[in-house]
Amino acid sequence: MIKTIHTIAFDGDDTLWHNESLYALTQEKFAQLLAPYHDAAWVDRKLYETEMRNMRLYGYGLKAFTLSMIETAIELTEGRIQGYEIQQIIDATKAIRQAKVALLDGVATAVAQLAETHRLMLITKGDLLDQEAKIAGSGLADFFADVEIVSDKTAVTYQTILDKYQIPAEQFLMVGNSLKSDVLPVVELGGIGVHIPYHITWEHETVGEQQQETAVYHALTHISQLPELVARLAG
Amino acid sequence: MIKTIHTIAFDGDDTLWHNESLYALTQEKFAQLLAPYHDAAWVDRKLYETEMRNMRLYGYGLKAFTLSMIETAIELTEGRIQGYEIQQIIDATKAIRQAKVALLDGVATAVAQLAETHRLMLITKGDLLDQEAKIAGSGLADFFADVEIVSDKTAVTYQTILDKYQIPAEQFLMVGNSLKSDVLPVVELGGIGVHIPYHITWEHETVGEQQQETAVYHALTHISQLPELVARLAG
Numbered sequence: 001m002i003k004t005i006h007t008i009a010f011d012g013d014d015t016l017w018h019n020e021s022l023y024a025l026t027q028e029k030f031a032q033l034l035a036p037y038h039d040a041a042w043v044d045r046k047l048y049e050t051e052m053r054n055m056r057l058y059g060y061g062l063k064a065f066t067l068s069m070i071e072t073a074i075e076l077t078e079g080r081i082q083g084y085e086i087q088q089i090i091d092a093t094k095a096i097r098q099a100k101v102a103l104l105d106g107v108a109t110a111v112a113q114l115a116e117t118h119r120l121m122l123i124t125k126g127d128l129l130d131q132e133a134k135i136a137g138s139g140l141a142d143f144f145a146d147v148e149i150v151s152d153k154t155a156v157t158y159q160t161i162l163d164k165y166q167i168p169a170e171q172f173l174m175v176g177n178s179l180k181s182d183v184l185p186v187v188e189l190g191g192i193g194v195h196i197p198y199h200i201t202w203e204h205e206t207v208g209e210q211q212q213e214t215a216v217y218h219a220l221t222h223i224s225q226l227p228e229l230v231a232r233l234a235g
Numbered sequence: 236m237i238k239t240i241h242t243i244a245f246d247g248d249d250t251l252w253h254n255e256s257l258y259a260l261t262q263e264k265f266a267q268l269l270a271p272y273h274d275a276a277w278v279d280r281k282l283y284e285t286e287m288r289n290m291r292l293y294g295y296g297l298k299a300f301t302l303s304m305i306e307t308a309i310e311l312t313e314g315r316i317q318g319y320e321i322q323q324i325i326d327a328t329k330a331i332r333q334a335k336v337a338l339l340d341g342v343a344t345a346v347a348q349l350a351e352t353h354r355l356m357l358i359t360k361g362d363l364l365d366q367e368a369k370i371a372g373s374g375l376a377d378f379f380a381d382v383e384i385v386s387d388k389t390a391v392t393y394q395t396i397l398d399k400y401q402i403p404a405e406q407f408l409m410v411g412n413s414l415k416s417d418v419l420p421v422v423e424l425g426g427i428g429v430h431i432p433y434h435i436t437w438e439h440e441t442v443g444e445q446q447q448e449t450a451v452y453h454a455l456t457h458i459s460q461l462p463e464l465v466a467r468l469a470g
Contacts (some may be wrong), residue, residue, distance in 0.1 A: 009371070057329060057332050057333070057364075058298060058364070059362070059363060059364035063293060063298035063299065063302060063362075064298065064303060065327065067298060067301060067302065070305065070321065070325070071317070071322065071325060074318040074321060074322050077318060078318075078467060079317055079318035079319040079322070080318060081318045082314055083308070083312060083313075083314035083315060083316045083321075084309070084314040086305065086309060086318075086321060087306065087309050087314070090302065090305070094292060097292050098292070108336070127298075127363075128294060128362075128363050128384065128386045129292075129293070129294035129386045132386055149363065150363075151363045151364045151367055182240040207261075211326075
């Protein structure tokens with residue numbers, strides 16, 4: 001089937017640039033900090049519970065992650081955690097924020113190539129300033145006609161964007177590492193979802209097997225395969 | 236001079252709904268928490284310094300405020316602050332987030348009236364999810380053709396918005412409580428700035444007298460005066 005593609009949209013974190021690996025490293029340090037109190041698996045479990053409990057209030061992003069680590073540290077030490085240790089948590093997350101943006105392999109070439117033939121968009125979630133800084137630091141900003149930083153990525157979010165830019169759903173292609181946030185909601189709307197897994201997936205972004213099997217989407221192992229897929233879809 | 240007004244844009248916090256008063260109350264509680272260590276004026280001063288130091292990394296909003304209070308508490312107690320006290324800081328800011336949106340007097344009427352004759356826009360800064368929740372909770376969402384949640388409000392920010400929506404600067408009217416963020420950058424671009432002061436202004440949003448005197452803008456004491464000003468500007 002031949003499809004005209006109006007817009008190719010990309011996720012940012014772990015699709016264009018490394019992100020979860022920095023979080024995972026910080027979470028390891030966090031578990032070490034609390035090692036005198038609990039084992040790492042338990043610390044991870046409680047942190048995840050705190051993050052989910054805070055999601056409705058804090059949303060996604062680095063500041064939410066920081067505040068949830070602080071709360072978890074207080075809870076797991078029954079308030080015995082010291083001020084200087086909490087400062088270590090804050091400093092570790094500031095280091096994430098200040099880390100140089102590291103593009104995934106093949107991203108620069110694929111994005112530049114697709115920008116020659118298609119309208120590109122970036123749709124990313126997280127802290128506003130944090131995401132803006134990453135976009136600026138990526139060196140890719142000029143390739144994107146539009147950038148949308150959103151608080152969540154549901155079918156409603158994507159529908160709002162499609163309406164705003166008057167993009168027919170079936171001509172909208174979204175590429176990302178998260179089935180839950182980047183692929184399935186777009187497929188639900190009749191759009192084209194392309195999944196490129198990252199080597200680590202945050203637990204919250206995983207979906208059950210059943211949910212995956214009912215959706216039809218494209219899967220690639222590397223972003224360098226994307227221009228070929230786009231060419232193939234266009235007939 | 237007769238001016239056609241294309242779009243009337245509103246700031247959110249302390250222009251449409253109360254905000255700084257909630258922050259000020261929390262900051263008082265914070266000073267009480269640290270009263271055994273330092274007097275309130277010194278606590279306020281150090282908190283402000285921390286907020287300014289963190290601005291480049293954290294931006295505006297409630298999570299930034301929370302993290303800066305925690306850092307200040309650790310610094311001012313030389314790490315002696317207890318975990319349960321830090322949890323009190325976190326809880327106090329969660330209460331701000333969960334507070335019912337309280338519109339300023341006259342806002343509902345003025346906004347509804349102006350929406351009948353003009354295209355309205357909301358331009359607000361802060362945490363993405365926090366601002367979205369306030370807009371939803373305000374009951375005013377349907378009056379605004381567009382909502383822009385931005386990380387800062389400079390002349391560059393406003394120029395980007397004017398370009399995006401193809402609004403001529405001289406036909407753009409922006410209303411807000413902050414001279415620095417809502418009025419002066421718009422006037423700088425040739426737009427119409429309308430200042431409606433709130434009874435408290437965060438130190439960061441204040442501007443020197445000299446800066447004020449060189450700009451020409453409109454000042455109102457109450458939002459109920461806005462429809463009349465708009466009618467007058469339109470001739």
